[in-house]
Amino acid sequence: MSGESNDWSGERVLVVGLRMTGSAVARSFLSRGAEVIVVEERPGALGYAELRDELLAAGAQIIESSEESEWRSLVAGVDLVVPSPGVPPSHAVMIAALNQGVPVRGDIDLAVGESSVPVVAVTGTNGKTTVTTLIAAMLEANGVRAGAAGNIGWAVMDAQQRAFDVLVVEVSSFQLHSTTETFSPSVSVLLNIAEDHTDWHGSFGEYSQDKARVFRRQGPGDLLVYNSDDPIVASLATEAPGRTLSFSIDPSATSGYRIHRGELVTPDGDRIARISDLPLQAPHDLANALAASAAALNSGANIESVHAALLSFARLHHRAEPIGENQGVAFINDSKATNPHATITAVGGYESCVLIAGGRNKGIDLSILRPLSKKLRGVVAIGECAAEIEAAFEGATPTRVATTMKDAVRFAAEMSKPGDVVLLSPACASFDWYQSYEERGDSFVSEVEAFIAGDGQ
CATH class of the missing domain: 3.40.1190.10 (Mur-like, catalytic domain)
Structure with missing residues (x-):
């Protein structure tokens, strides 16, 4: 390897994941003479084709899927592995790199x-x-x-x-x-x-x-x-x-x-x-x-x-973001709250809420949300871990389960009273229903706007 040198001629770099980070890493190494192999296990996301075509034109090799057994041979032929954020230590490429002594460095x-x-x-x-x-x-x-x-x-x-x-x-x-x-x-x-x-x-x-x-x-x-x-x-x-x-x-x-x-x-x-x-x-x-x-x-x-x-300074999108009001009830988009700590902080900022929570749990005990009950008029549970959300508030706060964001907004509005806040603060990741917390927040905003436009119908 060339250490921190700008010259990577003759070196082979394996980039895992082709999104914003992976494409930037690949471009950087290509510009410095490296041979770059990019593996994307989930092709087809928005904007992926454009990134793929750009890197192919620049000389990168793109592999759009990889069986676990293939990672060992891929890693054996490179000098450096650069995983995109989110590639876990348990991933086959990380294990192969560790076993074969190939350096792993992030962007x-x-x-x-x-x-x-x-x-x-x-x-x-x-x-x-x-x-x-x-x-x-x-x-x-x-x-x-x-x-x-x-x-x-x-x-x-x-x-x-x-x-x-x-x-x-x-x-x-x-x-x-x-x-x-x-x-x-x-x-x-x-x-x-x-x-x-x-x-x-x-x-x-x-x-x-x-x-x-x-x-x-x-x-x-x-x-x-x-x-x-x-x-x-x-x-x-x-x-x-x-x-x-x-x-x-x-x-x-x-x-x-x-x-x-x-x-x-x-x-x-x-x-x-x-x-x-x-x-x-x-x-x-x-x-x-x-x-x-x-x-x-x-x-x-x-x-x-x-x-x-x-x-x-203005509040950023999807972070306790006011969306609108209907019949004295305010609707707040806090989709960025992807863990219980963030949701606890968000609920603490209001006197009385109907909380919309759930999604894909990240291995966390959601019962730590239960003390929020004193500030909650109700809870609408969504996503893969809806049952865990229900269990967290069982016997403490009225709870309903929604299978769509449209229903979640409607159920929350029905449970609320004038002066309340309907708060989307999921405490979980979005990847069960959506590609990102931004997409989840945008979905909530769209459903709230449609609900208000229909005068709460």
């Missing part, structure tokens, strides 16, 4: 290792996209060319080739799993850790350790921004090899980025913004604002640009 590992500009890496169970977007906006408000990349915006391998001053990268636990010693961001941000993706990682402990890889290879001069209100995060932060900086929304906090007398403040007590001026003021919104401020102010932003970005 963020490659890009960060080769980056000539500072990298801010953001991870956590929830809030990653919001904080990544906020940091980039804060930097841009000060004239810093910041590229938001990773799970949002640019594919990180594409962003790394652009003329950015700073890369702000959203990093999932899947991506962190495949990092090596080259993954050393200048600033890392660890927002929170709650049970998620247990089916993929094998255990909560493994999931937590993969999250901690965001800072494991940092140097003494690098910075970890961490949530001191999260006991798991705070414990892991003691192991950071570089500098650390905390943020907290606990009223008793006296250090780090915190809240003081109704204001977000720096460790020195300098005001960042009045909470009353912010468009988003829920507790998790304030935590996100503090985390982003800490990272941005240590990456090229100033107080003025941070303040301006916070005051103009």
Whole structure:
């Protein structure tokens, strides 16, 4: 292999998965002279044909399916395996690479290792996209060319080739799993850790350790921004090899980025913004604002640009997104809530809800949702794990099962009363009914709009 060299002539690279990430990785290696083989096990997704044709024209070999027995021979003939995010450690290609001693590296590992500009890496169970977007906006408000990349915006391998001053990268636990010693961001941000993706990682402990890889290879001069209100995060932060900086929304906090007398403040007590001026003021919104401020102010932003970005920031799609109102009932799209922790946070922001929840469980005990009953007028269970949702609320909250999103909206509206919120916050993945949480959210929005247009009929 050629290490971090730009010359990959004579090397063979196996890319697993052809979506945004896989195509960016393939293009990057093709441009540097490598022979690239791309395997896509699920061809036919929207936009796939265009990506396939582009890479074929550039000289890549495309294999549109692969039997488990074929992975060993494929891996044996390459110098590097680059799995797309979501390819689990139990996948045949990962096992074959491990057994045959073929290096496995993810896209963020490659890009960060080769980056000539500072990298801010953001991870956590929830809030990653919001904080990544906020940091980039804060930097841009000060004239810093910041590229938001990773799970949002640019594919990180594409962003790394652009003329950015700073890369702000959203990093999932899947991506962190495949990092090596080259993954050393200048600033890392660890927002929170709650049970998620247990089916993929094998255990909560493994999931937590993969999250901690965001800072494991940092140097003494690098910075970890961490949530001191999260006991798991705070414990892991003691192991950071570089500098650390905390943020907290606990009223008793006296250090780090915190809240003081109704204001977000720096460790020195300098005001960042009045909470009353912010468009988003829920507790998790304030935590996100503090985390982003800490990272941005240590990456090229100033107080003025941070303040301006916070005051103009709008809630992202599919994240507690107001859709409309009918007969005094508000409809909220929180489809991005793909784990119970996110749903618990979402429900906590309202006085009385009818919750639409369910989908494909990720190996998590959904009974942890049961304490939400005190805020729920009812629950509509959907998707593969509808029975698990029912069981979680049995005897505590009235529950109905819907087999379509249209029925889910109708049932939830029927269970609600004026002043309530109908909240889609599934606590589960979307892949039983939909290709993505975005598609699920769009389906909910369409059904709500049709319901309201029909005057609740």
